[in-house]
Amino acid sequence: MIICCFAFAEYSLDMKDMKKIEHIGIAVKDLARSNELFAQLFGKEHYKIEEVESEGVKTSFFKAGPNKIELLEATNSNSPIAKFIERKGEGIHHIAFAVEDIHKEIKRLQDEGFTVLNESPKHGADNKLVAFLHPKTTNGVLVELCQDIAENKEK
């Protein structure tokens, strides 16, 4: 295993595999309208729109400095986003953390007692492998783990 040498020693001991907040996901009712709203907010347009058919969502991504925001609209009534909006209304849906090795991280979190919703990572938007933790075990916050698929390939 290669240990990153640019991180401060105290962080490299504590941070395990959660590298940073990769993005924050926001559930919206009308993606086209929200794209306009967030373009006004950030002063620039979204840089990508992507539909994840298996999840019943259409997503768009914005960058605000180094941070990313993912807007999610349901594409059918069985979509988790449709159910979320039904229960809670529009708003923050999940926080996604970048991880180095999603399989290792899923195992680590299960051993720590968290409920992982999908043990085998799925293909998510923006070229990522993703897994979710049940909000029951994370103080009501849906946590997404994501690993960049491109990171594993030779560039």
Ligand code: ZN
């Ligand atoms: Zn996400």
